[in-house]
Amino acid sequence: MAEIIIGTGAAVPDYVLDNDGVAEMVETDDAWIRERTGILQRHIAKEETADSLAEEAACRAMADAGIAPERIDLIVVATTTARVRMPCVACRVQEKIGAKQAVCFDLNAACTGFVLAYQTATAYLKAGIYRTALVIGSDCMSQVIDWGDRSTCILFGDGAGAAVLQRHPGLDYLPVAGADGGKGEVLSCQALYERQSFCKESGKSGFLHMDGQAVFKFAVRKVPEAILEVLELNGLTIEDIDWFVVHQANRRIIESVARHLGVSLERFPVNLQEYGNTSAASIPILLDEMKHSGQLKKGQRLVIAGFGAGLTWGASILDYEH
Ligand code: ACO
Numbered sequence: 001m002a003e004i005i006i007g008t009g010a011a012v013p014d015y016v017l018d019n020d021g022v023a024e025m026v027e028t029d030d031a032w033i034r035e036r037t038g039i040l041q042r043h044i045a046k047e048e049t050a051d052s053l054a055e056e057a058a059c060r061a062m063a064d065a066g067i068a069p070e071r072i073d074l075i076v077v078a079t080t081t082a083r084v085r086m087p088c089v090a091c092r093v094q095e096k097i098g099a100k101q102a103v104c105f106d107l108n109a110a111c112t113g114f115v116l117a118y119q120t121a122t123a124y125l126k127a128g129i130y131r132t133a134l135v136i137g138s139d140c141m142s143q144v145i146d147w148g149d150r151s152t153c154i155l156f157g158d159g160a161g162a163a164v165l166q167r168h169p170g171l172d173y174l175p176v177a178g179a180d181g182g183k184g185e186v187l188s189c190q191a192l193y194e195r196q197s198f199c200k201e202s203g204k205s206g207f208l209h210m211d212g213q214a215v216f217k218f219a220v221r222k223v224p225e226a227i228l229e230v231l232e233l234n235g236l237t238i239e240d241i242d243w244f245v246v247h248q249a250n251r252r253i254i255e256s257v258a259r260h261l262g263v264s265l266e267r268f269p270v271n272l273q274e275y276g277n278t279s280a281a282s283i284p285i286l287l288d289e290m291k292h293s294g295q296l297k298k299g300q301r302l303v304i305a306g307f308g309a310g311l312t313w314g315a316s317i318l319d320y321e322h
Helices: 019-022 030-037 052-065 089-097 110-126 181-186 192-197 212-233 250-263 279-293
Strands: 002-010 014-017 040-041 076-080 102-108 132-140 158-168 176-179 185-187 207-211 243-244 299-308 312-319
Touching: 002 052, 002 110, 002 212, 002 279, 002 312, 014 019, 014 176, 019 030, 030 250, 040 158, 040 185, 052 089, 052 132, 052 158, 052 279, 076 110, 089 102, 089 132, 102 110, 102 158, 110 158, 110 176, 110 312, 132 212, 132 279, 158 279, 181 185, 181 212, 212 250, 212 299, 212 312, 243 250, 243 279, 279 299
Parallel strands: 076 102, 076 132, 243 299
Antiparallel strands: 002 158, 014 040, 132 158, 176 312, 185 207, 299 312
16 A cells, blocks of 8 residues: 655745845855855745644645545644644644644654655555545744854745645555764754743854754765665665655755766756745645646656754655646
8 A cells, every 4th residue: 555645735935035135134145155055045934934834835735635624634744943832733734724533743853854744644544544644844944043144044944835645555665764863963953942941142042053064964975875775675776766856955965966876957856946945844845846837747756855953864755646
């Protein structure tokens, strides 16, 4: 028993901040950001939150899937930037779409979040426990960014993406995933309650801290490894895959992964120029764009691969059959 995506949706904030806008806040410029990252602009939440964007993306995915909300058995939301600690975002989404039967929980795995949420949901589907799942990645990274730190504030944007999955007879793929908790300090962000209760130096804690070069080196090594591992595990090769949908963090990382694998960059869709790094949302936003632009066609096979704080990583194979 396998699973298929029967609907996708995405939502991004209205406000667009281009590189010139960022250069008004910190000492940087459009050329540096383009060259080092490939990012031209990002969407930044003014009124929106990770919760509201998740709800919007979910509504669109449900409309796209064309199924009744009562048929959703499971909602998993990958996020690290929920507006409130509890209840979880998945419960908010459940209430919004009227999925009264759904089991709901959130999952925290930073930029690997969507891949791990997808793997969690598909494990339930494969086991025959549930039939239909709604998987969402939603983050407002702008809320945890120090807008005075030019090494991080240029990278991130806000958004949400969602996919409705259904159990389906067909090929059953095994996933790969992993973590290296010993490298946690490479990319970290203290919880807000620590900042409010204990931190004397307000302004520095509660923001994302990153060793950019260490993350870069980790990503260009681990992502190709994970992709090759998931292919081997399932008896497939690079040639069997139509699209490599990789977390959208930095164009140079994606180019390096393609080079390592000996795959044309054309098989690595990229939309980070428009959104920046939207963390858990980047893969489902890209899937939604590929679907609605006609790039993604019935019968094609994809690898989705994520990496991020933890450090964490994961890769899955899926057939697009809708
Ligand atoms: N504008 C201009 N100059 C800058 C900027 C900026 N925005 N940021 C840094 N610089 C300067 C530095 O100060 C340094 O100057 P120096 O040589 O005088 O000391 C110089 O540019 C080079 O800095 P590096 O940090 O070496 O630049 P690098 O080429 O590594 O690019 C970057 C930095 C873009 C952050 C890169 O390391 C990267 O993309 N890393 C991966 C980050 C990532 O993907 N994070 C998300 C992970 S997913 C998750 O879970 C959230």
